[in-house]
Amino acid sequence: MRTERAGRMADEVVGAQVRAVRASRGTSLRSLARSIGVSPATLSQIENGRTGLSVQRLKQIADAMDVGVADILDAVIPDPDDVVPPVGPVGPVGLIEPPAVPLPSDSSWRVYEPLEFDPVLRAALEEFLHIGYHGATVREIATRAGLSVSGIYHYYTSKQHMLLRLLEYTMDDLLRRAEAARREGKDPVERFSFLVEHLALFHTHRADLGFVGAAEKRSFDPVNERKIAALRTEQSQMVYDEVDAAVRAGRFTADMAHERARAIVTMCTALPTWWRANGTYSPEQIAEQYVAFALDLMGHRRS
Structure with missing residues (x-):
């Protein structure tokens, strides 16, 4: 029985x-x-x-x-008796949307303020860093956030929803800073340099987000994976476009320019796997070094 x-x-x-x-x-x-x-x-x-x-x-x-x-x-089942104070407009399926995370203004792409995630998203990020997406459980995330499991439903429907929100913020922040850095450049070489500087700064100042983004990119369902992959391609394409322009202008002389550019992007996105805030180099020092490496790799010819 x-x-x-x-x-x-x-x-x-x-x-x-x-x-x-x-x-x-x-x-x-x-x-x-x-x-x-x-x-x-x-x-x-x-x-x-x-x-x-x-x-x-x-x-x-x-x-x-x-x-x-x-x-x-992993989906969280709503409990009608578990009431959470409203924090934003109600979405199309009755979920309360989490507070929007502020993004930097165009003039501050080099400035990184502390992240201000809501408690659930902060707890999810910490749990994903601690044990990985597949090892994390909604119950442990709820414990970190100081909420009941059913209470989380008012914010997020599942671990997948939390991971998607983290990566959406990551890519919004990354692309907005990239566009601002690119606009500041006066020619293809300077725009390329600023984009490399931006990538190095982002993947050190935002190393936690960068690490989760790289480590968990295969944890998405197919729809979300395609969405995030398209945003990553958009960022890389900015670098490739400036490389093409610099090659046409005779400023970059190395052969296999696209392959070299891809290696430079990968070099920057790999920073979260080894860089530490208490290590030898600051984010700004790393960025300066990486811009120099990138220009050498592209066979930069000064005008």
């Missing part, structure tokens, strides 16, 4: 997690049912824990919503 009761409880939990993920993605019950070839009534039975859910069926549901099975099993 106890085993049967435990099985029903497990079905109810997983069913509620399916429902939470479906709601967070704005997918209707009828649409998901059609995608997996069952009636809406059957899917409703699954979501309410009245029908057992096989591993195969769970995988089918995950594929239909373009998420991983782990994302469903």
